[in-house]
Amino acid sequence: MNATKTVRLWDFPVRLFHWSLVIAIVTSWWTNQELMIDIHALAGYCVLALVLFRIAWGFVGSSNARFSNFLTGPRKVFGYLMKLPTGGVTELTYPGHNPAGGWMVAVLIVLVAVQAISGLFASEDTFLFFDGPLVAYASxxxxxxxxxxxxTNINLIYIAVGLHVxxxxxxxxxxRENLIRAMVTGMHHVPESIAAGFMQIxxxxxxxGIAILxxxxxxxxxxxxxxxxx
Ligand code: HEM
Ligand code: HEM
Structure with missing residues (x-):
């Protein structure tokens, strides 16, 4: 069996972003009915702030959090997908998001941004009588x-999050690669043969990161x- 090495993969701001986003999305989803519209809106504002942070971090954050690092061209994405059924862990392990996962990250961020922004203009006038803060400014x-x-967009979020999980x-x-633990602890166990790539991060x-957030x-x-x- 190959010797493995523990390497650092995700910085603290990315991990904080990820799990805060999960909590905020689940909270907005959970509170969309009942009489919890204020909590729904508050969780939605948190999503918006988190998304803004992640966009900024995609330009000034750690090298593997930058969009330029994980949004690659179709050739790389296709090449990666072709290797997926047969490739072993070594071949498919990246010091960041893999080429297909990178685009999935972009899709997730856009979808949750659309949900939060559209919420600012959404209203309910049958029993909650709630207007999003920007309703008054829109036709x-x-x-x-x-x-x-x-x-409607919430259904796309269900699909994208379902695929993501x-x-x-x-x-x-x-x-047999635990990406979830890496997103929690920031550390990842990889075969020694590819550990050098992770040292480049x-x-x-x-x-x-916290200041931007x-x-x-x-x-x-x-x-x-x-x-x-x-
Ligand atoms: C509301 C639900 C979720 C949303 C919107 C979401 C969104 C995201 C986003 C945007 C990223 C990119 C992180 C970054 O670069 O900043 C990501 C990564 C990741 N998420 Fe989630 N996530 C959700 C739930 C989950 C859950 C429940 C799990 C665990 C089962 C999970 C596991 C992961 C892992 C392992 C990564 C890193 C993927 C990689 O190594 O390329 N996510 N997620
Ligand atoms: C990303 C964060 C958000 C998520 C995941 C989310 C999710 C949802 C969902 C699932 C519904 C019910 C849709 C349906 O019944 O078909 C809903 C309704 C609604 N949301 Fe959001 N929302 C978010 C952000 C916001 C924000 C920021 C606001 C306003 C400040 C807002 C205001 C509303 C209003 C007024 C309704 C209508 C309630 C109704 O028709 O019963 N949402 N949202």
Missing amino acids: SDIARTMNFIHH FAALFYLVVK RFASPVL VVCGLAVWALVAVARGG
Whole structure:
């Protein structure tokens, strides 16, 4: 059996982003009915702040968190997918998102962003009497369209998250590669033969990450406060 080495894979801001996003999405989903619309909106604002943070981190974060690192051309994606049925762990293990997973990450981020943004314009006027903070600034046509998007896009999120979790479990069970633990602890166990690739990752300062996250949180809070106050 190949000797393995423990290497650092994901920085703290990426992990904080991921699990906070999961909690915020599940909370918005859980609270969309009943009389918990305020919590629903609050969790949605958190999603928005997290997405803004992740976009910034995709440009200034650790090397393997950058979009330029994991959004690759169709040739690489196709080549990777062709290797998937036969390739062993060594061949398929990347010091970041793999070429197909990278695009899935982009899809997930766009879908949750669309959900949170459309929520700002969504309204419910039969029993909750709740208007998203930007409803007052939109024409009724735009508000109606956004409401429609908010109710439809959630189905795409179900599908994308379903595929995403399925892929993580597929790696765990079939490929015997625990990507989930790596997303929790930041550390990954890889064959010694490919450990050098992981040593190349340049980690950005976690303090910078937290600072950007706080700024994104404040920006969303300010947007909502000004929109509600105005
Ligand atoms: C609401 C549900 C979820 C959403 C929206 C979501 C979204 C994302 C996003 C955007 C990333 C990219 C992280 C980054 O680069 O910043 C990611 C990565 C990841 N997620 Fe999730 N996730 C969800 C649930 C889960 C769950 C339940 C698991 C575990 C079973 C999981 C396991 C992972 C793993 C292992 C990665 C890293 C993939 C890789 O190594 O390329 N996710 N997820
Ligand atoms: C990414 C975060 C969000 C998720 C996952 C989410 C999810 C949902 C879901 C599943 C529904 C019910 C759709 C249906 O019954 O077909 C819903 C309805 C709604 N959401 Fe969101 N939402 C999010 C963010 C927001 C935000 C930020 C706001 C406003 C501040 C908002 C306001 C509303 C309103 C007003 C409704 C209509 C309630 C109704 O028609 O019963 N949502 N949302």
